[in-house]
Amino acid sequence: xxIALFSDIHxxxxxxxxxxxxxxxxxxxxxxxLGDLVGYNIWPNEVIDEIRKRGIPCVTGNYDFGIGRSSDDxxxxxxxxEEKALGKVSIAYTNEIVNDEQRAYLRTLxxxxxxxxxxxxDKLNVLLVHGSPRKVNEYLFEDRDEKSLLRIMEQADADxxxxxxxxxxxxxxxxxxxxxxxxxxxxxxxxxxxxxPRGGYVxxxxxxxxxxxxxxSIQVEFIRFDYDIEKAAKAVEDSPLPxxxxxxxxxx
Amino acid sequence: xxIALFSDIHxxxxxxxxxxxxxxxxxxxxxxxLGDLIGYNVWPNEVIEKIRVRxxxxxxxxxxxxxxxxxxLEHHLNEPGKNHAYHLxxxxNRDYLGTLxxxxxxxxxxxxDEQLNLVLAHGSTRSVDEYVLEDTxxxxxxxxxxxxxxxxxxxxxxxxxxxxxxxxxxxxxxxxxxxxxxxxxxxxPDGCxxxxTMTDNTCLFDKDSIKVEFIxxxxxxxxxxxxxxxxxxxxxxxxxxxxAY
Numbered sequence: 001x002x003i004a005l006f007s008d009i010h011x012x013x014x015x016x017x018x019x020x021x022x023x024x025x026x027x028x029x030x031x032x033x034l035g036d037l038v039g040y041n042i043w044p045n046e047v048i049d050e051i052r053k054r055g056i057p058c059v060t061g062n063y064d065f066g067i068g069r070s071s072d073d074x075x076x077x078x079x080x081x082e083e084k085a086l087g088k089v090s091i092a093y094t095n096e097i098v099n100d101e102q103r104a105y106l107r108t109l110x111x112x113x114x115x116x117x118x119x120x121x122d123k124l125n126v127l128l129v130h131g132s133p134r135k136v137n138e139y140l141f142e143d144r145d146e147k148s149l150l151r152i153m154e155q156a157d158a159d160x161x162x163x164x165x166x167x168x169x170x171x172x173x174x175x176x177x178x179x180x181x182x183x184x185x186x187x188x189x190x191x192x193x194x195x196x197p198r199g200g201y202v203x204x205x206x207x208x209x210x211x212x213x214x215x216x217s218i219q220v221e222f223i224r225f226d227y228d229i230e231k232a233a234k235a236v237e238d239s240p241l242p243x244x245x246x247x248x249x250x251x252x
Numbered sequence: 253x254x255i256a257l258f259s260d261i262h263x264x265x266x267x268x269x270x271x272x273x274x275x276x277x278x279x280x281x282x283x284x285x286l287g288d289l290i291g292y293n294v295w296p297n298e299v300i301e302k303i304r305v306r307x308x309x310x311x312x313x314x315x316x317x318x319x320x321x322x323x324x325l326e327h328h329l330n331e332p333g334k335n336h337a338y339h340l341x342x343x344x345n346r347d348y349l350g351t352l353x354x355x356x357x358x359x360x361x362x363x364x365d366e367q368l369n370l371v372l373a374h375g376s377t378r379s380v381d382e383y384v385l386e387d388t389x390x391x392x393x394x395x396x397x398x399x400x401x402x403x404x405x406x407x408x409x410x411x412x413x414x415x416x417x418x419x420x421x422x423x424x425x426x427x428x429x430x431x432x433x434x435x436x437x438x439x440x441p442d443g444c445x446x447x448x449t450m451t452d453n454t455c456l457f458d459k460d461s462i463k464v465e466f467i468x469x470x471x472x473x474x475x476x477x478x479x480x481x482x483x484x485x486x487x488x489x490x491x492x493x494x495x496a497y
Contacts, residue, residue, distance in 0.1 A: 001351040004307070029348060031307040055256070055283040057309050057358075068452075105281060107452040108253040110370075112359040119351065126353075208320070208350045 002026065005186045006201035007034035007061065007130065007164030011094070012190025012249070013043035015199045016050055018227030019189045026203060026223070032113060034164045035061025035130035038106070039074060039094050040191060040245050042235045047190075048102040060109035061130040061165070062137035067094055068106035075137035086242045093240050111136065114158075122211050126204070127158035131165040140185065142170040150174055153181050159212050162186055162204070167193035169200050171220045180215040187222065190232070197252035198224040254278075257430045258445035259286035259313065259374065259408030263337060264434030264493070265295035267443045268302065270471035271433045278467070280447060284356060286408040287313025287374035289349070291337045292435055293476060294483050299434075300345045312352035313374040313409070314381040320350040332484040354380065357402075363455050370448075371402035375409040384427065386414040394418060397425055403456055406430055406446070411437035413444050415464045423456030428464055434476070441496040442468040 004023050009016050023031065033056050038044035044067070051058055060068070062075035074091050078084040098106075112133065117124040132138035133156035140149065140163055149172070153161050160182040169187030173180055187200030194200075205219040233246035256275055261268050275283065285308050290296035296319075303310055319341045328339045341349070355377060358370040376382035377400035384393065384407045397405055404426040413431030417424050431444030438444075449463035477490035 001348055027304070028307055029304050030309045032309070052281045053279075055280055055306075055308075057282045057284070104452070105253055108360075108362065108450050108454070110358040111361045112357075114355075114357040114359065115353040116355040116357065117351075118354040206351050208347070210351070 001029040001206050003204045003206065004028035004031045004201060005034060005128070005162050005204060006031075006189050007186055008036045008167055008188035009047050009190040010036055010039050010063070010188070011041035011044040011047050012232050013041075013046045013050075014228040014231045015190040016047055018225055019199055019201060020050070022223065022225040023201065028203065031056050032128055033058035034128055034162065034186060035059050035109070036063045036164065037061065038067050038098060039063040040090050040236075040241070041232060042097070042239045042241070044094055044098050045102050048105055052105060057113055058109055059113055059128055059130055060106065060111055060136060064106040064109060065136055066091065067098055068103055068109075070095055070103070077137070077139065086244055089240065089242055090245070117206065117210070119208055119210055124159050124210060124212060125157055126160040126162065126206075127156055129161070129163050131163060133158060133161070137165070139166050140183065141166055142168065142172065142185070146174060149183055150176070150181060153183065160184065160204075160218060162202070164188065167191055169194065169202070169222050171222075173215050175215070179212040181212075182218055182220070184220055191249065192252045193248075195252045196224060197229055197250060199227055200224050253281040253450055255448045255450070256280035256283045256445060257286060257372065257406050257448060258433050259430055260288040260411055260432035261299050261434040262288055262315070262432070263290050263293035263296040263299055264476050265293075265298045266476045267434040267469070267471045268299050270469050271443050271445060272302070274467065274469045275445070278447065283308050284372055285310040286372055286406065286430060287311040287352070288315045288408065289313070290319060290341055291315035292334075292485070292489050293337065294340065294479050294485070296337065296341045297345055300341075300348060304348060309356060310352055311356060311372060311374050312349065312354060312380065316349040316352060317380065319346045330484070334486060336484040360450065360454075362450070362452055366455060368403050368454065368456065369401050370404045370406070371400055372406050374407065376407060377402060377405065381409070383410045384429065385410055386412065386416060386429070390418055393427060394420065394425065397427075404428065404462065406448070408432065411435055413438065413446070413466050417459050424459045425456075426462060426464070431466065433469075435493065436496045439496050440468060441473050441494060442470050444468055
């Protein structure tokens with residue numbers, strides 16, 4: 001079966017609409033959202049509504065967790081004072097515009113969704129989280145130490161771990177003595193940070209021979225799609241949000 | 253959030269279409285199917301295709317797995333009997349059924365990060381064809397739920413809906429049988445599914461903080477029963493639909 005995984009829309013409605021149009025052409029058998037629906041753009045309510053309308057199972061992101069609880073902290077690890085100041089504007093603005101009903105939805109999202117397969121009498125657990133299984137706002141970058149990544153996956157009983165949060169997609173296969181683990185960062189629909197401004201998501205292929213013993217029995221496709229970046233960037237510039245966020249969209 | 257849970261459609265397209273219309277009118281936030289898409293009626297492919305087009309997260313039921321290993325040659329399609337229901341399933345749809353997960357687990361952290369696990373299975377967490385009934389022994393059930401780390405366990409398979417609350421030292425456990433869309437066995441021929449509502453107050457210590465609604469959906473039973481009678485399937489299946497046993 002073909003599973004579509006997307007996340008980090010960050011209130012970017014033009015990108016979400018383009019994602020839906022693109023993903024339909026691939027006819028996935030199931031679709032999951034890995035969180036961060038809101039923040040950094042002007043359409044948080046609309047993005048939430050589009051995902052709810054489709055009944056898409058969704059886990060909570062750090063930004064969703066913060067806004068759901070009307071917090072002034074979104075759990076983002078800003079490096080400089082300038083980034084922190086910009087971040088404060090975004091969370092205050094998002095808190096101001098998100099409606100009660102949409103906020104209640106964000107508050108009741110699950111932290112993780114786990115798909116437990118038993119193919120060929122073998123166990124295969126696909127774990128869907130936003131940041132890491134340990135923490136909603138932990139970043140798992142591609143250069144993460146292998147031992148640390150393996151420990152996280154073993155502790156979480158995850159054979160295939162899918163996550164977002166960093167906005168930088170990758171697929172890492174980790175080999176141990178007799179088996180393989182897969183760590184998959186699914187990228188970002190509405191705020192890519194890998195120098196490619198197009199939206200990104202993943203198609204995960206599970207076949208009836210998918211197994212932890214054969215690393216090629218689980219296939220991961222990274223899809224990129226064009227959207228109206230100018231519309232999303234202009235919306236930022238025409239709002240109280242810092243113009244820097246518009247530049248980030250234009251430059252990925 | 254409002255989660256819709258349905259299962260045991262059993263190739264009953266009229267029941268499934270009526271269910272989908274009812275489901276859409278209630279605007280759930282997420283939808284899961286707990287398996288048994290096929291068997292007992294003539295529309296397995298139509299049901300599977302509608303579930304796939306909608307991208308509904310679906311588990312494997314015991315009937316779904318039957319089609320996986322079944323060999324279908326030309327002459328099998330003309331043989332009367334209950335296996336006719338599985339021979340009808342196209343290869344592309346058998347491939348789909350053969351790669352469905354056994355369980356889906358939703359791990360919530362609501363009040364003060366309290367962990368609450370909602371586990372979806374077709375039969376039980378131990379076996380796809382084990383029945384978890386309203387009168388299944390409580391100690392046995394608690395042992396199974398502890399083993400599976402399940403606070404709320406939702407199952408289908410028996411086609412008899414109920415909501416059981418089991419008090420423990422650490423709050424309440426909930427066992428929910430979601431009934432059957434296309435082959436109810438509780439004396440009511442209308443299709444059945446569940447809406448589960450979780451709020452930010454949902455916790456294990458307040459049994460009423462999880463709302464469970466059983467929705468019944470009337471559909472054209474006659475149409476579904478006649479389709480069986482006009483097919484190579486046993487006529488008894490039609491009678492079972494009409495009288496819900």
